[in-house]
Amino acid sequence: MDRPAWLFKNQNVPPTEQYGLIFEGELLPVRSLRTAWLLALCLGFTGADRFYLRRPGTGTLKLLTLGGFGIWWLIDLFRITKEYAADGASMPLAGTNSLRRGLRMASTILAGALVGALFCAVATPATGTITATVTAMKALLNPTPPTPVKEWVTVAEASATKPPGLVVTVTGKLHIEYAFTGPAVVYLQPAKGPALIVLSLIKAHKGATGVTVNPGTYRLTVSTTGKAWHLLVEEYRLRR
DSSP, X not given: OOOOHHHHHTTTSOXXXXXXXXXXXXXXXXXXXXXXXXXXXXHGGGTHHHHHTTOHHHHHHHHHTHHHHTHHHHHHHHHTTSTTOBOTTSOBOBOOHHHHHHHHHHXXXXXXXXXXXXXXXXXXXXXXXXXXXXXXXXXHHSOOOOOOOXXXXXXXXXXXXXXXXXXXXXXXXEEEEEEESSOEEEEEEESSSOOEEEEEESSOEEEEEEEEOOSEEEEEEEEEOOSSEEEEEEEEEEOO
């Protein structure tokens, strides 16, 4: 087969010039989509991805603002995965569409995780404050009663100027303090049954004694010839 004469004539001329395509200077190397995204993810706060993509001006600004206070860093993770993403020389990034979709999905998951973490960090103190306020309101409206403590409780008191009355005992174990200026007899009269003698003195005396009776209500009776006397009945129990 005969070959065209022009093919032999221009055989030492580059094909681009043979077809009228002339480029001034060499083409810049193509930047990798994967590398740009990894730089944006790991070193985005330093602007490394911008420097890699031949954008030194915005890379420096990104470095000085620490990734635009995190906002620019997150935006670039998505910007790099756009279908027509290019570097500073307007050259498309090298990467397949499947890689582009995968990196975009990874960016979405990362952004969702960051938003969720931020929401939890903000909501937790607010929730704690609300819970504390509700608890305080409940405590104010329904105050907790103080913890009961055992103490000595006066169940009866009588003197020469104060007539005896009723003795209501819960434990049945009574402590009696007395001071008489003459002989005296002290009775506890239950609602049913005979009276119980709890103190008998043949002369003036001052002191204390203990007595055990059945829990219940008694009437205190004091018989004495002394002109001045005093009687105090107590028991150790929870105050009502």
